[in-house]
Amino acid sequence: MNGGDVNTGDIDADDIDVAGFRARVRAWLDDNDLSPAPGLTFDGQVAQLGRVRRALYDAGWMRYGWPAEVGGLGGPAVLRAVLGEEVATRDLAEPGIYSMIEVLAPTMISYAPPELAAEMVPRLLNGDEQWCQGFSEPGSGSDLASLSTRAEPRGDDWVINGQKVWTSLAQFARRCVLLTRTAPGHAGITAFFLDMDTPGITVRPLRTMHGVDEFAEVFFDDVVVPGDRMLGRPGDGWRLAMDLLPHERSTCFWHRIAHLYSRLDRLAAETGEADDAALGAAYLALHTVRCRSHETQRRLADGARLGPETSVDKVLLATAEQRLFDTARDLLPGVLELDETPWRSEYLYSRAATIYGGTAEIQRNIIARRLLDLGKD
Ligand SMILES: Cc1cc2nc3c(=O)[nH]c(=O)nc-3n(C[C@H](O)[C@H](O)[C@H](O)COP(=O)(O)OP(=O)(O)OC[C@H]3O[C@@H](n4cnc5c(N)ncnc54)[C@H](O)[C@@H]3O)c2cc1C
Incomplete structure (x- = not known):
């Protein structure tokens, strides 16, 4: 054993x-x-x-x-x-x-120097630390490859200047998987594993529509990071970002789908299954993404390299999540609008499902161009 x-x-x-x-x-x-x-x-x-x-x-x-x-x-x-x-x-x-562990730990295992991964990953698994993912910037969300937070070499170190935004859990995080620009173009993006208590980092929490400080703006002013905290080699950042995708759209989704099923059960109980058709439609959307997600996980387990087809998973998940909470709004008249219940905050958070991890429009563009070969327009 x-x-x-x-x-x-x-x-x-x-x-x-x-x-x-x-x-x-x-x-x-x-x-x-x-x-x-x-x-x-x-x-x-x-x-x-x-x-x-x-x-x-x-x-x-x-x-x-x-x-x-x-x-x-x-x-x-x-x-x-x-x-x-x-x-x-x-x-x-x-x-x-x-689920953030599912996104960040595999990235560390694949890209960090082995001794760094061995030291750090257990701290995430055992609950001692939270980490965050510093990818999006003002003006570089959907167009991530245009990011402009700079990292410049200084001796064995690198010096970082710039800003990230929408960084989930940044105010709680001890470390950050950070994308920076070290040269022009996709091949000029380089990733670092940064300690969030390094001098020069300022974190300003941002309040979400559902009323919690879940993410933050993060500012970097002459932040010095040792060269041995680079993930991969200079220019590997884009590949790292693309490799993160399978994790963000497979095991992570499985947890979320389980959560959504629990909410569907709760809704059915609270409404006495009064509207079978509406609940049935919400169930069907959830079941569809569960079947799809099951297949994605099976392919991942078989060693497949996941790619643009996971945009289908993302569209199905966001559709199912919003359908479920739309159904809650319709079947519990006035509750979302007037009462301070978890239904209200979960309904509002479900609106983010078509934004985080790549917006619905971008996923549909990927499906149209890369899976259906429909061209750029
Ligand atoms: C709850 C939540 C948590 C998040 N956590 C993190 C995190 O931890 N780390 C991180 O780095 N980021 C995080 N993000 C940011 C997220 O990745 C971005 O919000 C997302 O990629 C969209 O980028 P943007 O906000 O800059 O919007 P934009 O890219 O500015 O898009 C604005 C609108 O324009 C549309 N659009 C843009 N380009 C096109 C196009 N070519 N064709 C058609 N439509 C287009 C978009 O679909 C969208 O509707 C989080 C976001 C949310 C909501």
Whole structure:
């Protein structure tokens, strides 16, 4: 057995039975109540995320599906999806911030010097740290390749100047996976793994429409980062950004879909299934993205390199999420508008589904041009 020091029983990660793994996770979660206190603020949700990760890491569950080199216990990545699904279904942690690990840890494993990944990734898995993703800039969101935050060499170091925006969790993050410009064009984008307490970094939280300081503007004034914190080589930043995509659109989505199913169940219970047709349509949209996401994860597990076809997953997810909360608005008349309920904040947050991770328009452009070969217009 891998990792005999954890109390996950006698699971052999190299010969894992996914259904058995799920059953054991469920039994463990039944015995170890990680439920959040009611009515948490966003700060409280971030703290709860750390608590959940710490408990799951100490018990071993958080380590399955990750390689031993970064503190994992091995086994297929689908184990992470199963764990995330159980966490989301039980509402133990906010699914968006829980999923960030799926975006940032694989990137570190692929691009960081191995000793840096070995030192840092366990701190993310075990809940000690939050990290953030510094890609978008004012004027460089959809057109990410136009980013202009500069990194210039100085001896063995690099000096960073510029600004990022919409950086989720920046105000809580100890580290940042940062894209910078070191030369013109796509081949002039270089990534760094930056400590957020480095002098010269200013973080200004931004309030979302649903009323929480979830993301931030981040300013860089002569921020010095050691050369050994570069991810890959100079000019690898665009490739890193493109490699991040499969993670942002596969295991991450699985957690979110599980969360949305739990909300559909809640809606059906609260409305007494009064409108079967509307609930059925919301279910159909969710089931469609779940089937698609299942296929994407299967292909990833088979070693496929994911690409533009994951834009279909993104469009389906955003459609299903907004359909579900539109249905809640219609079936709970006045509740979203007049009451301070979770339905209201979740409805408002669902509007962001067609923006984060690439807007719906951009996904449709990709589908039209790269999958359907419809040309540029
Ligand atoms: C909740 C949330 C969390 C986020 N977290 C992060 C994060 O952690 N890190 C990070 O780096 N970024 C993050 N983002 C930013 C996100 O990636 C960008 O908002 C997104 O890529 C769009 O970029 P933009 O906001 O600059 O909009 P723009 O690119 O300015 O787009 C504005 C509008 O124009 C449309 N448009 C633009 N170009 C075209 C085109 N060629 N054809 C058709 N329509 C077009 C867009 O679809 C959109 O409707 C987050 C965003 C949200 C909402």
